[in-house]
Amino acid sequence: MIYLQNDLPQLEEEEILIEDLLDLEEHDLVVFNDDVNTFDHVTHVLMKVCKHTRVQAEQCTLIIHYKGKCAVKKGSFEDLKPMCEAILDAGIQATIT
Secondary structure, three states: OOOOHHHOOOOOOOOOOHHHHHHHOOEEEEEEOOOOOOHHHHHHHHHHHHOOOHHHHHHHHHHHHHHOEEEEEEEOHHHHHHHHHHHHHOOOOEEEO
């Protein structure tokens, strides 16, 4: 189909605030390897805090062990912050990037 200049559909402009864009930006909750915590502890914490299934938590734990870190959850900063704090409270190193 060919449109003439006057026949093109008109798009309405929408005002978007920079704060709204920042809220939509996805962040990663990253968990780091250490020599202190056991596989079972990390797996249990990921299941409890991030609502991972056992398989998901075990896979993340293996990645953390062999790669040194793993992004275990994506989301807004506001959603990830309490999860990060709970993981830190469990004695596991984590950050939001």
